[in-house]
Amino acid sequence: MKNYKIAVVPGDGIGNEIVPEGYRVLEAVAKKHNFSINSDSFEWGAGYYLKHGKFLPDDGLETLKGYDAVYFGSVGLPAVDDTLPAKDYTFKVRTSFNQYVNYRPVRTYPGVTRPLRSEKHIDFVIVRENTEGEFVQMGGQYLPDEENGMGTDTSVFTRKGIERVAHYAFKLARKRRNKVTHITKSNTLINSLAYWDRVIKEVAEQYPDVEHEQMYIDNSTAMFVLKPEIFDVVLTTNLFGDILSDLGGAIMGSLGLGGSGNVNPEKEFPSMFEPIHGSAPDIAGNNIANPYGQIWSAAIMLEHLGEVEAAQSIMEAIDKSTSEGVLTVDLGGSAKTSDVADAVIKNL
Numbered sequence: 001m002k003n004y005k006i007a008v009v010p011g012d013g014i015g016n017e018i019v020p021e022g023y024r025v026l027e028a029v030a031k032k033h034n035f036s037i038n039s040d041s042f043e044w045g046a047g048y049y050l051k052h053g054k055f056l057p058d059d060g061l062e063t064l065k066g067y068d069a070v071y072f073g074s075v076g077l078p079a080v081d082d083t084l085p086a087k088d089y090t091f092k093v094r095t096s097f098n099q100y101v102n103y104r105p106v107r108t109y110p111g112v113t114r115p116l117r118s119e120k121h122i123d124f125v126i127v128r129e130n131t132e133g134e135f136v137q138m139g140g141q142y143l144p145d146e147e148n149g150m151g152t153d154t155s156v157f158t159r160k161g162i163e164r165v166a167h168y169a170f171k172l173a174r175k176r177r178n179k180v181t182h183i184t185k186s187n188t189l190i191n192s193l194a195y196w197d198r199v200i201k202e203v204a205e206q207y208p209d210v211e212h213e214q215m216y217i218d219n220s221t222a223m224f225v226l227k228p229e230i231f232d233v234v235l236t237t238n239l240f241g242d243i244l245s246d247l248g249g250a251i252m253g254s255l256g257l258g259g260s261g262n263v264n265p266e267k268e269f270p271s272m273f274e275p276i277h278g279s280a281p282d283i284a285g286n287n288i289a290n291p292y293g294q295i296w297s298a299a300i301m302l303e304h305l306g307e308v309e310a311a312q313s314i315m316e317a318i319d320k321s322t323s324e325g326v327l328t329v330d331l332g333g334s335a336k337t338s339d340v341a342d343a344v345i346k347n348l
């Protein structure tokens with residue numbers, strides 16, 4: 001029997017509620033599909049920082065390397081400086097483990113009312129470059145308290161970084177509906193994003209069977225709302241992808257619906273799977289958080305590990321549950337976080 005070692009990092013806020021529920025689904029699907037999961041849970045994040053002065057222990061990354069994947073919630077608490085969670089946990093894992101693809105699918109959930117007028121089916125994937133771009137955190141604040149103070153952040157786009165994520169996007173499109181829309185703003189960011197366009201176009205030439213379209217970020221935000229059905233694979237930069245995927249969550253019906261994977265496609269390191277949203281401290285502790293995105297992230301993780309049928313089972317069970325009206329407060333329902341996991345497990 002195949003066994004997978006999973007590091008579970010619930011993080012902060014609602015992570016502590018939705019990760020255990022997602023893990024219950026994982027255990028149930030493993031039983032059904034005849035594989036086993038061994039896990040260890042790590043109480044890292046902003047809560048850990050308040051006690052220990054760091055988000056994870058010094059050997060934390062080394063520890064994670066011993067696992068097949070990381071099943072993560074989210075980090076951040078109002079009591080902790082919010083410039084730290086990404087720098088000291090999320091980006092640290094993503095960059096140290098070469099998780100250069102942030103795979104963020106967007107789709108219609110049956111039985112969920114969407115805020116859009118169009119009832120057309122939506123099914124696309126945002127492929128967000130995940131290790132460079134606008135989020136490299138190179139810059140500084142100079143004389144911040146002075147009248148002539150300033151702050152800078154520099155974006156970094158490397159040929160290697162663009163090529164590898166572009167190849168991933170075009171290969172993914174071949175398994176889907178054969179279209180890549182790459183998002184840019186090269187009409188104003190004439191160095192970094194003009195280079196991004198140029199390298200993506202070079203990669204696109206190697207995939208003549210895949211339709212390739214370029215779209216400006218401003219237009220794409222409008223198109224996400226007006227014509228989301230035109231997208232198949234959306235290839236985007238770190239910052240644009242961060243913003244667009246929340247919009248993706250919103251057009252599905254709630255931020256709580258989005259699952260994702262921080263993927264190292266070569267499997268040199270463990271990949272990390274998490275919902276697209278944050279720790280939602282405003283609703284934490286009430287068993288009302290929507291866990292569908294966290295459960296979907298478990299399916300994305302299983303697909304990455306090669307358990308494709310088990311991943312499919314989870315998605316079918318999710319669809320059955322939302323169709324039956326098992327909806328949390330953010331979706332207009334009254335189901336508790338744990339009710340959703342119960343329903344998904346029953347429907348497996």
Ligand code: NAD
Binds near residue numbers: 075076
């Ligand atoms: P957020 O995504 O946590 O919450 C935004 C809004 O969406 C809130 O009103 C929240 O209640 C709601 N929401 C989010 N997830 C939900 C769910 N599953 N069910 C129902 N409602 C849900 O974003 P924020 O408020 O901007 O940030 C809160 C904290 O999370 C901050 O500390 C931020 O840095 C952190 N954060 C962490 C990650 C991560 O760890 N990857 C990502 C984003 C934000």
